[in-house]
Amino acid sequence: MPTIVVEVMPKPEILDPQGKAIANALPHLGFTGFSGVRQGKRFELTVEGEVTEAVLDDAKRAAAEMLSNPVIEDVVAVRVEED
Amino acid sequence: MSEQDTDTAMTTQQFNIDTVDHAASTPEIDQPWAELGLKANEYARIREILGRRPTAAELAMYSVMWSEHCSYKSSKVHLRQFGEKVTDEMKKDLMVGIGENAGVTDLGDGWAVTFKIESHNHPSYVEPYQGAATGIGGIVRDIISMGARPVAVMDPLRFGDIDHPDTKRVLPGVVSGIGGYGNSLGLPNIGGEVVFDEVYQQNPLVNALAVGVLRHEDLRTANASGVGNKVVLFGARTGGDGIGGASVLASESFDDTKPSKRPAVQVGDPFAEKVLIECCLELFGKNLVEGIQDLGAAGISCATSELASNGEGGMHIELTNVLLRDPTLTPGEILMSESQERMMAVVTPENAEAFEAVMATWGVEYSWLGEVTGDGRLVIEWDGETIVDVDPRTVAHEGPVYERPYHRPSWQDTLQAARFAESAAAAELPGDAESLGQALVDLMTSPNMADVSWITDQYDRFVGGNTALSQPDDAGVIRVDEETGLGVALATDCNSRYAYLDPYAGAQLALAEAYRNVATSGAVPVAVSDCLNFGSPEDPEIMWQFAEAVRGLADACMELGIPVTGGNVSLYNQTAGRAIHPTPVVGVLGTFDDVSRRTPSGFQRWADGQAIYLLGTTREELDGSEFARLRGHLGGRPPKVNLTAEKTLGEILINASRDGMIDAAHDLSEGGLAAAISEMALRFGVGARIALDELCERDGLTPAAALFSESQARALVALPRSEELRFTDMTTARGFPALRLGVVDAESGGLEVTGPFDGESFGIGLDDLKQAWSQVIPSRFDAVQNATEAVRTEQ
Numbered sequence: 001m002p003t004i005v006v007e008v009m010p011k012p013e014i015l016d017p018q019g020k021a022i023a024n025a026l027p028h029l030g031f032t033g034f035s036g037v038r039q040g041k042r043f044e045l046t047v048e049g050e051v052t053e054a055v056l057d058d059a060k061r062a063a064a065e066m067l068s069n070p071v072i073e074d075v076v077a078v079r080v081e082e083d
Numbered sequence: 084m085s086e087q088d089t090d091t092a093m094t095t096q097q098f099n100i101d102t103v104d105h106a107a108s109t110p111e112i113d114q115p116w117a118e119l120g121l122k123a124n125e126y127a128r129i130r131e132i133l134g135r136r137p138t139a140a141e142l143a144m145y146s147v148m149w150s151e152h153c154s155y156k157s158s159k160v161h162l163r164q165f166g167e168k169v170t171d172e173m174k175k176d177l178m179v180g181i182g183e184n185a186g187v188t189d190l191g192d193g194w195a196v197t198f199k200i201e202s203h204n205h206p207s208y209v210e211p212y213q214g215a216a217t218g219i220g221g222i223v224r225d226i227i228s229m230g231a232r233p234v235a236v237m238d239p240l241r242f243g244d245i246d247h248p249d250t251k252r253v254l255p256g257v258v259s260g261i262g263g264y265g266n267s268l269g270l271p272n273i274g275g276e277v278v279f280d281e282v283y284q285q286n287p288l289v290n291a292l293a294v295g296v297l298r299h300e301d302l303r304t305a306n307a308s309g310v311g312n313k314v315v316l317f318g319a320r321t322g323g324d325g326i327g328g329a330s331v332l333a334s335e336s337f338d339d340t341k342p343s344k345r346p347a348v349q350v351g352d353p354f355a356e357k358v359l360i361e362c363c364l365e366l367f368g369k370n371l372v373e374g375i376q377d378l379g380a381a382g383i384s385c386a387t388s389e390l391a392s393n394g395e396g397g398m399h400i401e402l403t404n405v406l407l408r409d410p411t412l413t414p415g416e417i418l419m420s421e422s423q424e425r426m427m428a429v430v431t432p433e434n435a436e437a438f439e440a441v442m443a444t445w446g447v448e449y450s451w452l453g454e455v456t457g458d459g460r461l462v463i464e465w466d467g468e469t470i471v472d473v474d475p476r477t478v479a480h481e482g483p484v485y486e487r488p489y490h491r492p493s494w495q496d497t498l499q500a501a502r503f504a505e506s507a508a509a510a511e512l513p514g515d516a517e518s519l520g521q522a523l524v525d526l527m528t529s530p531n532m533a534d535v536s537w538i539t540d541q542y543d544r545f546v547g548g549n550t551a552l553s554q555p556d557d558a559g560v561i562r563v564d565e566e567t568g569l570g571v572a573l574a575t576d577c578n579s580r581y582a583y584l585d586p587y588a589g590a591q592l593a594l595a596e597a598y599r600n601v602a603t604s605g606a607v608p609v610a611v612s613d614c615l616n617f618g619s620p621e622d623p624e625i626m627w628q629f630a631e632a633v634r635g636l637a638d639a640c641m642e643l644g645i646p647v648t649g650g651n652v653s654l655y656n657q658t659a660g661r662a663i664h665p666t667p668v669v670g671v672l673g674t675f676d677d678v679s680r681r682t683p684s685g686f687q688r689w690a691d692g693q694a695i696y697l698l699g700t701t702r703e704e705l706d707g708s709e710f711a712r713l714r715g716h717l718g719g720r721p722p723k724v725n726l727t728a729e730k731t732l733g734e735i736l737i738n739a740s741r742d743g744m745i746d747a748a749h750d751l752s753e754g755g756l757a758a759a760i761s762e763m764a765l766r767f768g769v770g771a772r773i774a775l776d777e778l779c780e781r782d783g784l785t786p787a788a789a790l791f792s793e794s795q796a797r798a799l800v801a802l803p804r805s806e807e808l809r810f811t812d813m814t815t816a817r818g819f820p821a822l823r824l825g826v827v828d829a830e831s832g833g834l835e836v837t838g839p840f841d842g843e844s845f846g847i848g849l850d851d852l853k854q855a856w857s858q859v860i861p862s863r864f865d866a867v868q869n870a871t872e873a874v875r876t877e878q
Contacts, residue, residue: 013323
């Protein structure tokens with residue numbers, strides 16, 4: 001069954017406390033090669049049957065209106081993954 | 084926040100910098116002053132002050148500092164009354180008054196207390212969770228800036244109609260935001276208010292109060308003194324938060340790749356704030372800072388100009404030293420950014436090393452920005468080029484002041500003439516046992532009287548182990564000194580329907596209720612902080628409401644003998660031309676020599692048979708009441724203000740607490756006697772029997788008025804029979820009415836009310852009442868909250 005993957009990230013200019021916490025923890029655990037971390041979230045929307053344009057549009061709308069908070073987050077990707 | 088980060092500090096970006104020299108030589112350049120919210124006369128004034136056009140960075144500073152929010156330009160002329168209408172007696176315990184980050188009051192034993200209330204209305208409407216969260220963060224930093232340890236917060240909240248979709252969107256986010264930030268900080272949330280009224284639709288009011296305690300010697304203020312002392316910015320990095328308006332300054336940049344839209348909201352990080360609190364307290368303890376200022380609205384613009392103008396000289400800053408989260412920020416944006424969890428301090432060169440050691444201990448990032456100078460100028464450089472050169476006082480204190488025109492609204496007389504007694508609803512007042520009983524149940528299950536524990540249970544009320552009372556008691560009580568039990572009590576109140584009917588009296592009634600609540604808990608009221616939420620000051624009718632409310636509040640403070648020590652004004656609370664009701668929220672602080680003598684608000688299970696007394700006089704005052712509102716009526720005049728009676732009532736309640744005479748006390752306010760007796764019974768599920776006959780006869784009342792009138796200066800108390808004589812002797816000596824209304828009945832599990840009405844008595848089972856009363860809010864918000872939580876946990 002095809003899956004639509006939606007990726008949401010905090011807007012680049014917005015503080016990301018979780019990412020910051022991870023970035024601060026990394027060097028303590030020996031990971032010294034990273035200068036920053038931003039943490040977002042990924043949704044997998046399972047589709048019964050074919051992913052038509054209409055289904056994809058629905059996913060984009062859901063991503064913009066429900067899966068993300070447009071005030072502080074951006075939808076950075078909505079794409080189809082066949083399994 | 085490791086040292087590594089500090090080393091990899093931002094690299095200087097190449098901007099087309101608008102220097103002071105450039106500004107002087109290019110007077111004709113068009114500047115976006117209107118987009119930044121300045122008026123033509125204000126822009127002209129800036130040019131006059133500087134003798135040239137402002138640079139882009141100066142324009143940014145003036146525009147934010149001269150905004151209504153920062154400059155109080157419409158309200159200043161009225162707020163002066165809070166400083167003028169005071170006596171020496173009122174100032175006796177006042178260590179710091181209005182004008183600083185928060186007022187400070189002496190508590191005795193070398194302790195002092197500081198508290199303040201602020202609004203975060205608009206951000207909470209745009210982004211409920213972060214708006215409410217950063218509201219807590221901001222007010223807590225105001226408290227830290229005074230040298231105090233924050234010990235508790237409170238949140239007076241006002242939303243639209245409980246069933247409106249907008250309320251469903253805003254309320255759960257606001258409540259989670261307050262809980263999320265406050266709980267993470269480890270600060271108990273000890274009370275506040277929750278009010279639903281359609282006037283707040285699309286204009287919710289999210290006010291936040293914080294209280295802190297300090298030893299006298301730790302007191303700090305925001306001033307930069309001592310030429311040669313160093314200026315340091317510490318805490319979180321500066322990002323593009325909350326500078327929506329500044330994007331018009333992007334023209335000063337060559338860089339097209341920067342984020343095009345700057346958000347007007349800020350995201351908070353409570354754990355960073357917690358570290359900042361502890362770090363600041365260590366700085367104070369080691370006496371390492373000369374002056375300190377938190378960064379809130381207007382960010383670095385505000386902190387530098389206020390610190391410099393409150394000190395004796397000037398300040399010289401290199402802006403490229405600011406640690407950035409987003410290296411594309413322009414100088415103007417850096418000056419305006421409202422990134423959270425930042426502080427600015429002034430440190431002597433000798434203490435610089437010790438200061439850095441404290442930063443290292445707590446893992447807090449910092450950067451030295453410049454130093455205090457003696458030339459009276461605030462000079463800000465960008466990579467060595469001067470981009471700001473101003474007299475800091477003209478930015479921070481000498482902004483525009485407007486004597487806005489105001490007049491009594493044309494509709495005010497009609498509104499006041501529409502008495503409830505003459506309305507259609509009043510013709511069908513409940514008059515028999517059944518309808519009176521039903522009216523009581525309807526009252527207690529209305530959204531404004533319902534159990535708010537669904538909201539307050541999302542806040543930690545007891546963290547820290549010093550909470551002696553909290554919601555639903557009349558006041559929140561916090562112990563300050565574990566040895567002696569020294570402590571403080573706080574209450575916030577405002578009935579905006581009263582203020583709408585009569586802003587002068589309404590503001591006084593807000594004060595009276597908060598005063599009464601504090602006294603009911605047994606504390607001595609000592610200080611006031613106010614959060615004045617109104618519509619647009621450019622509307623002369625709204626401006627009249629504001630002027631009247633301030634005049635009323637200042638007069639009443641004078642009469643009660645407690646000073647306003649600080650507060651906040653929030654204007655332009657209106658949508659589509661419709662303003663909110665005038666909402667002057669008043670917070671009163673009281674002191675306890677020992678919090679263990681606090682008076683709780685409910686009947687105790689072991690108090691079976693105790694006598695219940697009603698203190699004060701009841702009049703037929705249903706105008707503006709919750710009872711009238713439930714019958715679709717709002718008009719007439721609010722209950723009569725009687726501050727002399729409030730004072731006497733306060734003395735009685737405080738003395739009764741001090742002498743251990745009473746075991747429960749609750750003030751009468753919204754919903755009158757019916758609400759007060761129900762709340763006292765619901766508190767611990769312990770019932771009572773009361774009789775209204777004598778009350779109706781003494782005060783000349785119908786049973787409905789006796790139950791639902793909202794006359795002021797009243798309270799209910801419960802006391803052992805062994806104390807009755809001593810108590811009534813005290814009330815008689817003070818000439819204050821006290822009427823034995825009934826007894827606590829721990830066996831019946833219900834309220835029984837008898838009186839001069841058909842059927843003679845009605846009873847209400849507490850279990851049923853509790854079930855209905857406690858389901859009002861969850862039934863609306865459980866589903867919404869669960870959905871939001873589910874999304875949040877997925878992160």
